[in-house]
Amino acid sequence: MDPHVLVIGGGIAGIASALELANAGLTVHLVEKEAAIGGRAASLCCKATDVCSECSVCVVAQKIREAAIHPRISLLTNSVVRRVSGERGDFHVEIAEKPRFIDPERCIACGVCAELCPAEPKAVCLPSAEAVPFSYVLDERLCLRSRGQDCDLCRESCPTKAIEFEPAGRRRELTVAAIVVATGFEVFDARGKGSLGYGRYPNVLTGLDLEETFNREGCLRLPSNGKEPRNVAFVQCVGSRDESHGYCSQVCCKYAVRLARLINYQIPDAQVTIFYIDLQTAGKGFVQFYEECREKVRFVRGVPVEITQTPSGELEVKLENISQGKASRELFDLVVLSVGIAPRKDSWDLASILGINLGDCGFFDTSEPLNSTKTNVDGVFLAGTCQGPKDIPDSMGHGMAAASKVIQALGVQAR
Ligand SMILES: Cc1cc2nc3c(=O)[nH]c(=O)nc-3n(C[C@H](O)[C@H](O)[C@H](O)COP(=O)(O)OP(=O)(O)OC[C@H]3O[C@@H](n4cnc5c(N)ncnc54)[C@H](O)[C@@H]3O)c2cc1C
Numbered sequence: 001m002d003p004h005v006l007v008i009g010g011g012i013a014g015i016a017s018a019l020e021l022a023n024a025g026l027t028v029h030l031v032e033k034e035a036a037i038g039g040r041a042a043s044l045c046c047k048a049t050d051v052c053s054e055c056s057v058c059v060v061a062q063k064i065r066e067a068a069i070h071p072r073i074s075l076l077t078n079s080v081v082r083r084v085s086g087e088r089g090d091f092h093v094e095i096a097e098k099p100r101f102i103d104p105e106r107c108i109a110c111g112v113c114a115e116l117c118p119a120e121p122k123a124v125c126l127p128s129a130e131a132v133p134f135s136y137v138l139d140e141r142l143c144l145r146s147r148g149q150d151c152d153l154c155r156e157s158c159p160t161k162a163i164e165f166e167p168a169g170r171r172r173e174l175t176v177a178a179i180v181v182a183t184g185f186e187v188f189d190a191r192g193k194g195s196l197g198y199g200r201y202p203n204v205l206t207g208l209d210l211e212e213t214f215n216r217e218g219c220l221r222l223p224s225n226g227k228e229p230r231n232v233a234f235v236q237c238v239g240s241r242d243e244s245h246g247y248c249s250q251v252c253c254k255y256a257v258r259l260a261r262l263i264n265y266q267i268p269d270a271q272v273t274i275f276y277i278d279l280q281t282a283g284k285g286f287v288q289f290y291e292e293c294r295e296k297v298r299f300v301r302g303v304p305v306e307i308t309q310t311p312s313g314e315l316e317v318k319l320e321n322i323s324q325g326k327a328s329r330e331l332f333d334l335v336v337l338s339v340g341i342a343p344r345k346d347s348w349d350l351a352s353i354l355g356i357n358l359g360d361c362g363f364f365d366t367s368e369p370l371n372s373t374k375t376n377v378d379g380v381f382l383a384g385t386c387q388g389p390k391d392i393p394d395s396m397g398h399g400m401a402a403a404s405k406v407i408q409a410l411g412v413q414a415r
Contacts, residue, residue, distance in 0.1 A: 002027055003177035003410050006093055008081055008350070011039020012060055012392055013384020013399035014182030015067045020403035021180075022072035026412060029174055030067065031076045031095060035104075036131040038064050039184050041392050043128070045214035047258040049265035054285060055258050056392040061130050063396075068132040076172070077104070077133060084353055088379025088409065089177050097170040104135035106162035111136070113154035113163065119144050124154055138163070178406045181364060181375075182383040182399060183350060188239025188249075188339040196238065196337055197307040203229075203315060204307060206238075206339045207252065210259055219266060222334060224313060228267050229334040233317055234260060235304045236276040240340035247361055249340030250389040253280040256338045257290055260297045273298040273332075275319060302328075307335055341389040354380055363388045373402040381405050 005021050007014045010032030018028040030037065038060060047055040067073050076095060083094040102113075102124070113124045113136055123142035126134075144151040145165065155163040190198035190206050197204045202223040205213075213220060222229050234256045240249040253276070260272045274297060281290045302321040310316055314331045321328050343362030351358050356375040359365035364386050367376045372387055383402040384395040 003089075003412060004029065004175065005178050005180065005406055006031065006081075006091070006174060006176040007180045007182055007383075009039070009182035009184055009384070009386065010034075010037030010067075010075070010077070011182060011184045011384060011395070012041045012063060013184070013386075013390075013395040013402075014039070014180070015063050016396035016399035017180045017182055017383045017403045018067055018073050019063065019070065020400045021406060022070050024403070024407055024412065026072065026407070026410075028073045029076060029176065030073055031079050031081060033078070033080050034127070035078050035100075035135070035137040036127040036133065037067065037075060037077065038128070038130075038132070040187070041395075042130070043208075043215060044211045044255075047214075047255075047262050049262060053258045053261065053289065055255070059392060059396070064130065064132050075133065079172075081350070081353060082171075084179070086175075091176050091179060091379065093174045093176060093179075095172045095174065097172070099167040099169045101138035101140065101163060101165065101167060102136050103162045103164070104133040106160045107135035108160055108162075109134050109136060110159060112157050112159065113138075116153040116157050118151065118153065135162075177379070177410050179354065179380045180383050180399075180402050180406060181350065181354065181356070181380065181386055182402075183344060183347065183386045185341045185363075185385040185389070186344050188245070188342045190238055190337045190339050193238055193337070195306045196235065196304065197309065197315070197335075198337055201307070201309045201315060203309075203313070203333060204335045204337065206337050207234075207255055207259070208339060210336050211255070214259075214262070220263060220334075228270070229263070230267075230270050231332045232260075232263055232270060232272045232334045232336065233304075233315075233330070233332045234272070234274045234336045234338055235317075236274065236279075236338045238337040238339050239342060241277065245340065245342065245361070247389065248280060250280065250394075251391045252338040252340050254283070254286060254391065256336070257281075257293055257297070259336070261289075261293050264296045271298065272296070273300055273330075275300050275302050275304050275317075277301070277303060277322070341385055344386070347386070356380055361388075371405070373398065373405050379409065 041060045047053040079097045302319040304319040306318045357365040381402040383399040
């Protein structure tokens with residue numbers, strides 16, 4: 001019988017790993033805790049102007065579709081691993097599926113439930129236009145029933161009777177020969193840098209907010225008044241390379257430069273400034289892209305220390321200008337904090353279920369310096385950003401490397 005493999009985490013690293021394993025003839029169980037697969041990369045935007053900026057985001061939708069229809073990959077969304085015992089070749093795994101209010105197998109995504117939902121914001125929605133599984137989800141916390149109201153509109157109107165208000169969770173048991181951990185990262189919470197005003201001033205956004213806005217709306221407007229921004233600043237290294245995160249997140253400089261170029265392309269008379277400590281421009285073709293951007297985007301070597309809002313609603317950035325060696329102040333109408341990649345706070349739970357180690361920074365640890373997919377537990381491998389910061393191509397490459405280590409460890413002849 002073909003060996004079965006468990007992949008925990010359905011982001012781009014887990015998907016790449018699952019596809020590599022399935023294409024080699026193994027049966028893969030891809031467990032994802034959220035309602036849809038794709039992870040963080042599925043919410044990012046294409047950063048093309050009149051030319052492709054090679055941000056790699058378009059690859060994600062394509063890989064999600066491939067995984068969704070692969071006959072050897074079974075998707076277990078809304079699910080987490082509760083218990084693991086055994087050893088390489090024979091792991092016993094218990095998986096808990098959280099109660100699902102909308103059955104994805106019955107939901108035909110007609111949208112009637114969302115149209116009728118009276119909650120504000122709506123309690124039922126599609127996770128994204130390309131969600132896999134393509135099913136509406138109900139957020140219990142937003143549902144009026146959670147506030148004691150006797151609303152039944154979505155359930156009553158569902159043409160396929162897919163909605164159930166008191167569903168039971170399900171438990172499954174699997175036996176697998178190997179496990180790939182691909183649980184990804186958390187975006188640094190910019191509220192942790194209180195002096196930069198995130199959460200206090202409407203026109204201070206994070207890089208992730210900007211990504212999601214472009215992905216959803218295709219353009220950028222000031223949250224405060226809906227007008228086009230005229231003077232935008234990016235602040236680099238928010239939650240990277242500081243006392244509590246002593247590493248470079250590796251993705252922020254590139255997404256910021258690409259987003260700055262996109263803003264400048266869409267709003268040619270907008271002034272865009274990037275405040276940086278030192279720019280990470282490694283990668284084929286990126287230096288050239290950066291040099292071209294310098295013609296349109298202003299780069300200032302400086303560390304913004306405080307952002308305040310003036311009575312007229314502008315944002316005053318106080319910074320230490322490193323190049324000029326002096327403190328200065330500048331006014332902007334929008335400030336974007338380039339937040340970095342942080343380890344997931346719940347990594348410890350999975351580490352103790354699997355018996356794998358966490359490293360100093362909180363990412364999962366590797367047992368061999370030259371093999372970053374290997375853990376201290378035989379038969380358990382790492383893929384993607386759960387091991388440390390990576391962009392999409394590197395996360396996919398790492399996922400594929402983990403798959404080939406599984407194939408090697410199980411002595412499977414690739415097909
Ligand atoms: C603001 C921002 C912009 C970026 N822009 C770009 C860009 O333009 N280009 C680029 O190449 N990269 C970009 N990146 C990096 C990119 O997001 C990552 O490289 C990519 O998402 C990593 O994929 P992953 O699968 O390792 O992790 P994730 O995307 O975090 O996926 C992990 C998955 O595992 C699931 N999971 C977690 N814990 C469990 C559990 N216990 N059980 C089951 N499932 C679990 C999660 O729900 C998630 O679906 C950006 C990052 C940020 C923060």
